[in-house]
Amino acid sequence: EAGVTQFPSHSVIEKGQTVTLRCDPISGHDNLYWYRRVMGKEIKFLLHFVKESKQDESGMPNNRFLAERTGGTYSTLKVQPAELEDSGVYFCASSQDREHLGRQETQYFGPGTRLLVL
Amino acid sequence: AQSVTQPDIHITVSEGASLELRCNYSYGATPYLFWYVQSPGQGLQLLLKYFSGDTLVQGIKGFEAEFKRSQSSFNLRKPSVHWSDAAEYFCAVGGGYQKVTFGIGTKLQVIP
DSSP: OOOOEEEOSEEEEOTTOOEEEEEEOOTTOOEEEEEEEOTTSOEEEEEEEETTEEEEOTTOOSTTEEEEOGGGSOEEEEESSOOGGGOEEEEEEEEOOHHHHTTOOOOEEOOOEEEEEO | OOEEEOOOSEEEEETTSOEEEOOEEEOSSSOOEEEEEEOTTOOEEEEEEEOSSOSEEEOGGGOEEEEEGGGTEEEEEESSOOGGGOEEEEEEEEOTTSOEEEOOOEEEEEEO
């Protein structure tokens, strides 16, 4: 079974440009999460989708970040316009449906997208 | 609010020596606890998890962790470290239907 995949693996852009990150969750996983790790800091939660709905977006830093999950399959995270402080590694994770397993779910992470804003 | 503390940012051990990585958590209810590992150039891989039951949890690659509620700890151990264990290790709490909160990570260096 394929794991969580993310594209691109690396992205280098200039300040003010737009970047779109993509995440494909494990097939059948309704829950999709985005996290970010800024260099030297903890991995921080950004937001959580259940199917196509945003369940929790409390970690989104500001309105330059837009996440979508049309059709409840893959998700995109767009940063527009990018700033220097947006540099970091963006991780996506997915987990199975809550009702199927009760509250015991494991989040499986993708390899991350390394974003560098110059 | 939930939080995780990993007091050791860097640890160096000799190959074949034992390893213990410390993790303390703060969580308002029964915690779900995880250890993830990130090898150089790789993503986050789940090593092991604790949801309930036996407080000594076995994971992949010969790792184990012990949940101690009285100490709010979930330390990771391995009896004999291999050079391939060099990586960054993250303790995390939460999950289930909730976001996962990570510690800052511990970088493990293995010397011959």
